[in-house]
Amino acid sequence: MNPTLNGTITFFYYRDIDRAERFYNETLGFPKVIDVGFARVFKATDNIHVGIVDSSKGYLKTAENKPVMLSWFTDDIDAWHHKLTEAGVEIELGPKEADYLHMKTMLLKDPEGYTLEILQWLTKPYGKR
Numbered sequence: 001m002n003p004t005l006n007g008t009i010t011f012f013y014y015r016d017i018d019r020a021e022r023f024y025n026e027t028l029g030f031p032k033v034i035d036v037g038f039a040r041v042f043k044a045t046d047n048i049h050v051g052i053v054d055s056s057k058g059y060l061k062t063a064e065n066k067p068v069m070l071s072w073f074t075d076d077i078d079a080w081h082h083k084l085t086e087a088g089v090e091i092e093l094g095p096k097e098a099d100y101l102h103m104k105t106m107l108l109k110d111p112e113g114y115t116l117e118i119l120q121w122l123t124k125p126y127g128k129r
Helices: 017-027 077-086
Strands: 008-014 032-035 039-045 048-054 069-073 091-097 103-109 115-121
Touching (some): 017 048, 077 103, 077 115, 091 115
Parallel strands (some): 069 115
Antiparallel strands (some): 039 048, 091 103, 103 115
């Protein structure tokens, strides 16, 4: 029997953790569910979380190159696009339909340069819709 997983927290490391908190909490609207000072966790959906860590105190350190992309699924990418542009977030791409998979995608950067993707399946490539 395989053990199961019940959720995820993706941790990013920041020079300015307060600025990152404002972005995830106020701009994206994710509630803060854990705060231990140097690390904070925000609930994106039921069991999906984003963690932010002060890089001067965390296990990893921040770097100029951010070779990580965090992607979220939504049923309404246009509503997210509206919310983010209204909040002054610069959208790098989209929302536009991808030519490699039947979905619409949108890319943006968080305050320290991590790439975030919000996507909407037009035809879900696996499982039930």
